[in-house]
Amino acid sequence: MAGVRPKKKLGQHFLKDQNIASNIVKGLFDVTNPDHVIEVGPGTGVLSDLMVDNADIKKLVLMDLDQESIAYLNHRYIGKEVEILHADFLKTDFKAMFGETPVSIIGNFPYNISSQIFFKVLEHRDQVDHVVGMIQKEVAERIASKEGNKTYGILSVLLQAYYDIEYLFTVPPHVFDPPPKVNSGVIRLKRNKVTHLDCDETLFKRVVKEGFQKRRKTLRNALKGLNLPESMNDLEVLNKRAEQLSVQDFIELTKLIEGHD
Known part of the structure; x- marks a missing residue:
């Protein structure tokens, strides 16, 4: 697709529906006007296209482990104000990259590391103020779930301690290349006012x-x-x-x- 082959080992499923892409980006910009944004797993740039010309974003970083994707994006965005990195989001030092500036994260997250991405967010909760991500529906529902539900679990509690979480919408398999075997879900995290819990x-x-x-x-x-x-x-x-x-x-x-x- 568009010169980039989706790779199973990287958990890649490239979104090909422009309306859904627009709604994902809207999910972030409806609640904040972010200065600094990291897109995780930009792939062929379906979300990136909607952000690269946004003059309000002071620093947009596209981060992918797929060298083929990085080469494609570098060619696609020649002359654009965007930083394209062949890097592992899970090993990113946010303070080295952005200083103390708050960061928003967006992406069609690789399914095989989606939970790890949110544990990374939790680790950097002092700096990551908003997240809008598309992941497996069952993981999205688990994160947004409240007590009393079977889907409620570790990530639900740990993330909800520091973030207000909304399940935004469901995305069917046929809008991806290749189609995943499950539905996807888009969720939004917004940092709450809790800086420290009232316990150890x-x-x-x-x-x-x-x-x-x-x-x-x-x-x-x-x-x-x-x-x-x-x-x-x-x-x-x-x-x-x-x-x-x-x-x-x-x-x-x-x-x-x-x-x-």
């Missing part, structure tokens, strides 16, 4: 991860690896499963565990 954040992450790794068990059993003191045995919250707790509930549980050390 390292312990919070551990409680969330251990709770969901044994999600069919009550927290009393799922959290045995934390060696909770006997003084916590009577806590009603430990009779619940991880999927029943909201982000705030996990924060409160973490504080209880800290207080019983």
Whole structure:
């Protein structure tokens, strides 16, 4: 397609529908007017085309691991104010690239690393203020899911602690080359005002991860690896499963565990 062959090992599925591309970009620009934008996995430039001539963007970086895509984009955008990098987003040093400036991230994310991309966002939550990404529908639904749902999980809680998340729309397989075997979903993350959780954040992450790794068990059993003191045995919250707790509930549980050390 357009001189770039989609590569299975890179999880590439190139979007070929201009209206959907426009709606993805609109999903970002409807909520912010970003100065600095990274597009992850630009492929053949279907999203990039809608941003390269936007004078409000002070720095647009297109980042891809596919050398064929990089060569194509360099030719396509000769003379344009855009930085095209053959680089791994998961290893990107945002501060080295942008200083302290807030960064927005957009893309038709490679399906094979979509969860890793969001863990990277979480790691740099002090700088990444908005994300609009297209990923597998089930992953998108999981990230946006609320407590009480079977799809609610580790990424849901950790991301929702720091971001307001919306599931925007579903994208069918036939608008891609090659078509994936699943539907895709577009989600938007907007950084909330939380700078620090009201608990030990390292312990919070551990409680969330251990709770969901044994999600069919009550927290009393799922959290045995934390060696909770006997003084916590009577806590009603430990009779619940991880999927029943909201982000705030996990924060409160973490504080209880800290207080019983």
